[in-house]
Amino acid sequence: MQTHEIRKRFLDHFIRAGHTEVPSASLILDDPNLLFVNAGMVPFKPYFLGDQTPPFDRATSVQKCVRTLDIEEVGITTRHNTFFQMAGNFSFGDYFKREAITLAWTLLTNPVSEGGYGIDPEKLWPTVYLDDDEAEAIWREEIGVPAERIQRRGMADNYWSMGVPGPCGPCSEIFYDRGPAYGAEGGPEVDEDRYIEIWNLVFMQNIRGEGGAKDDYPILGPLPTKNIDTGLGIERVAALLQGVDNVYETDLMKPIIDLASELTGRGYGTGDARDDVRFRVIADHARTSVMLIGDGVIPGNDGRGYVLRRLLRRVVRSMRLLGDDQPSMRAIAEAVIDLMSPSYPELADQRDHIVTVAVAEETAFAKTLAAGSKLFGDAAATTRQAGRTRISGDAAFTLHDTYGFPIDLTLEMAAEAGLEVDRDGFSELMAQQRRRAKADATARKSGHADLSVYRDFLDRGATEFTGFDELVSQARVLGMVSGGERLVTAGPGTELEVILDRTPLYAESGGQMADTGTITTSSGARLTVKDVQKLNKQIWLHRVVVDEGEITEGDEVLAAVDAAWRHGATQGHSGTHLVHAALREVLGPTATQAGSLNRPGYLRFDFHSSTPLNELQRAEIERISNEAVEANYAVNTFETDLAKAKQMGALALFGENYGDQVRVVEIGGPFSMELCGGTHVGTSAQIGPVTVIGEGSVGSGIRRVEAYVGMDSLRYLSKERALMAGLSSSLKVPSEQVPERVEQLVTKLKEAEKALESVRAEQARAAVSGLIDDAQTVNGTLVVAGRVGDGVDANGLRALATELRGNVADRDAVVALFAADGGKVPFVVATTEAAREAGRKAGDLVRELAPLISGRGGGKPDLAQGSGSDAAGIEAALTRLRDVIGGR
Known part of the structure; x- marks a missing residue:
């Protein structure tokens, strides 16, 4: 069974069971704890944590995931991938253990003809947590698994949490017995190479406290609502159903290895273990790189960009070590796109961009290798001059970490030069680097910045936002912060954060950029507000610079919004609502929001769709939006409870955080009704003309529309008109005939090229x-x-x-x-x-x-x-x- 079919059968199974299909989120989410989405449940974290109310009781997804903690281990074993697809089903206070176990079992064991995977039930071994008698009884009494094939395991294996205080619970894992050729009998407790885990069913029922290790934290009590979170590894199931030894031999990985073998002239599985590792690195890293680029990551020197750079360079390095010193990333990236696009069609749409980024990094790395070779020569010369035969671990680490020169090439070149490398010293420096990275990641998990300096303000309660009703407000300075320290006074040139008890300045959120404006005191101090951010969704932090005078904690001030900025921002935000409504009218209700940004005169709107808009659809969206402007709809805002807002038909968008009380923005009655905390125009006519200027893909199943509104729209149209006038003059035809004339010229050019090609062909013959x-x-x-x-x-x-x-x-x-x-x-x-x-x-x-x-x-x-x-x-x-x- 092909991997794409395995994926589809999973989703179909749970959709039939009443689950809402949720498309895979981008590998990049706005989560400071995560570099990439690394588990299927990550997009659902706000629901499990209770930060948001889920718009469905049960959901299913196949989520793209990337884990890069052990990049250096990839390829050494055949079980580790940096990119993988995690299929899951989720229940938010709906069903629990019995239904989760039954749904998993039926999918795995039902015949292929009935939509299942057709796995022999005798091959499956469930595990349960030590004291989870309920789950064990369901497996034994209701599913019919013999007691000897159900194993109880401890907290480290069968108890799940996010790694931080919050939801947790016992889990039941399902293992597949690959047979005696793969190891000893006795179930997963004895041998996890023979018995391979394919599905983990998490019964989220408790709350955990602080702690470090996987089994070293207290259970504080039960969750108010019991939830289900499961994860099935698509790649592992593919290996089993395709009858191959490991994930690298499946239909989405082996063709990449075959291509690399063809390009290098070296064979995979021919007995050279080092070559096999390199082939697996190529297949794994190339696939991960393509998926990351498709979701908007660009190679860089830090963060996500650095991870992508490492992956791409390890592909190039592995190709070089296999004997191919010519550019190969274009062919490899093209192959990955062809293999993955049936499930992720946006990759085919972004083919040129993905290939261009990959090839550019390959070219840059070629220069790095040339420079690294010279640096290696210097290190080798220094080693010999000192009378040594071993290059220091520090020199090898510097080549690797500072200059991006791979350790494998350092080792190979050292051997050719009759030298060795201090591998132990290099490994220790690498381990120190990993420990620092792990400590940093742990710090990010447990808490981001030191917020203690803001504790007094948080304890006083939320900032009162007055900006819906006025642009100038009297306020009092509660405090000032600069460089993490409280200030009592601040003079000219000081950059700081000012906390007021009330403010009309909008803090950036919901896609709307923050207001700009001023803060002035009666004593003559003037501050320019450059940005406004929310702290814990409660406190407005006004990021300012003191232009003149001196401001002191406790001062009475006037906080004023730049009226021109706010006018343009409201045009952009209300225009976003119009474009969203028009998109849904043209594409249907699945075109839901996946992100937005609006600033004065401009908006961009990301929406869920796997196919691009055609010209007719773009024109229709623009027409519907401008008809709404022409209709001069009233823009009404009101607050109500979340349930009532949903009953009224207000859109509650996936990924947004809503409390019990919500603000509804209604434009033209049923035309547009959304939950929104932003600022808006009074009537739709105030938005001005809407001009769609572009549409494209920005990630997995996500498209983006960009548009101008108001005067920016008119300026854009004026430039377009001038361009058309220039073409009309050059082609000596009226403007309405320019498209026809250009088409004629293109046709003539193609005919000329065809004739030239024919002449060349005859000459060649x-x-x-x-x-x-x-x-x-x-x-x-x-x-x-x-x-x-x-x-x-x-x-x-x-x-x-x-x-x-x-x-x-x-x-x-x-x-x-x-x-x-x-x-x-x-x-x-x-x-x-x-x-x-x-x-x-x-x-x-x-x-x-x-x-x-x-x-x-x-x-x-x-x-x-x-x-x-x-x-x-x-x-x-x-x-x-x-x-x-x-x-x-």
């Missing part, structure tokens, strides 16, 4: 027409080889080589054609059946010839091709071809 007559027989093989006319591309050469081979199909013959196409030198080798029987393989011949034209290539025994950059080497390549066939 003429050039090769005499090759058979001039062919030489070498060691019993007819060699039909030569250079055809310049300008013939790889596809043209392939067609010519195939045609020539057909003319000598009854003989032992090899056809080899070269051309110069711009700065490239494409070439093709084709062999007849008799030649292949004599041991002439096109792929082998291509790899022999490629270096002579500074190129690379490969292919199958009957037809292979390559490309280089040095046309001066063509004659040498032709000579080498005859020498190889002649046995020289």
Whole structure:
């Protein structure tokens, strides 16, 4: 069963059981605790923590996940992946243990014809927590699993928490017995290589306290509501259902290894364990890199960008260690996109971007390798001058950490130079770095910044926001903070945070950027407000600079919003609501919000969709939005409780945090009704014209619409009009005829290019027409080889080589054609059946010839091709071809 089918069957099973399908979230979420989404339940954390009310009682998803804590271990074992797909089903106060166990069991064991996976029930071993008699009884009495196949395990194995105080509970894991060939009998307690975990059912029923290790924290009591959180590893199930030994041999991984093998000329699984590790690194890291780039990550020197850079460079490094010193990321990235896009079609839409980013990093790393080689030479020279034969661990670590030079290459180059490397010293420095990273991650989990300086303000209660009703408010300075320290007074030039008891300035939230404005005192102090942020969703932090005078804690002040900024911001925010309503009208109710940003004159709106908008849909969205502007709808806002707001039809958006009392923004009655805490115009006409300026993909199943509103819209349209006028003048046609005229010119250009290609093809045929007559027989093989006319591309050469081979199909013959196409030198080798029987393989011949034209290539025994950059080497390549066939 193919992986894409396994994924679909999981979702279909739970949808039939009344679950709401939730599309995979982006690998990047706004969570300071996480670099990437690393578990299927992460997008649902606000519901499990009680921060938000879930819009459904039961849900299912297949979530993209990335775990990068042990990147260096990838490939060494066959069980570890950095990217994986976690399928899960979730219950929020709905069903509990019995239903979770039953739903899992039926999916795993139901026949394939009935939508299940068809796994033999005798192969499955459940585990339960030590004292979870309820779960054990369900498995034994209701499901029918024999008691001897149900094992009880301790807290470290069968008790789950998020790693911080909060929800936790016992879990029941399901293991698959791969048979005696994989290890000893006795269940997962005895051997987790033979018995492999495929599903974890978490019964979230308790609250845990502070603690460190997985089994070292107190259970404080029961949760108010019991929840279910499960996770099934799609890749592991694929390995089992496809009858292969490990995830690297499944349908979404093995083709990448096969491609790497073809490009490098080295085999996988041929007995060289080091090569096997490198092939697995390539397959794993290439897939993870493509998924990260698809979700908006760009290689960089810190954070997510650094992780991506490491992954891509480990791919390049592994290809080099396998003997391929030519660019290969384009081919590898293309292959990953082709394999993964059936489940994630947005990857195909972003193909050019993904490939461009991957290739650019490969190119940059090539320069790093060149520089690193020089630095290694300096380190080797220093080692010899000191009379030593071992390069220090510190030098190796500096090469690795500072210059990005891989330790494997350092080891290989040291061996070639007759030196060793202090691996223990290097490993200790790497371990220290990991410990620092782990300590930093733990600190981020347990608490982000030191908020103690703000504790007094938090204890006093929330800032009163007056900005819905006025733009200028009297207020009192409760306190000031700069550099983590409380200030009593602040003078000119000081940058600080000011906390007021009340304020009209909007703090950034809900996609709306913060207001700008001023704070002034009666004594003449003036502060410019550059930004406003919320602390714990309660306290407004005004980030200011003191322009003149001196401000003191306790001062009475006037806080004022920049009216022009607020006007533009309300236009952008209300315009976002119009575009959202128009999107839902055009695409249907699944086009829900996935994020937004609005600032004066501009808005962008992210929505759930796996397909791009066509021109007709874009025009329709723009039309509907502007009709709403023309209708001059009243914009009404009111507060009510969450349940009543939902009954009224107000949109409660997934990922947003709502309390019991919510604010509803209604534009034109049923046209638009959303829960929103932002500022808005009084009537829709005040938004001004809405102009959609772009649409594209920004992540997994997420599209983005961008638009201008108000005067920015008019300015944009004015530029477009000027551009059209220029084209009209250049083409000497009225503006309404410009599209037709441009289309005519494009058609003529294509016809000219086609005619030129035809001429080139005829010239090429003429050039090769005499090759058979001039062919030489070498060691019993007819060699039909030569250079055809310049300008013939790889596809043209392939067609010519195939045609020539057909003319000598009854003989032992090899056809080899070269051309110069711009700065490239494409070439093709084709062999007849008799030649292949004599041991002439096109792929082998291509790899022999490629270096002579500074190129690379490969292919199958009957037809292979390559490309280089040095046309001066063509004659040498032709000579080498005859020498190889002649046995020289």
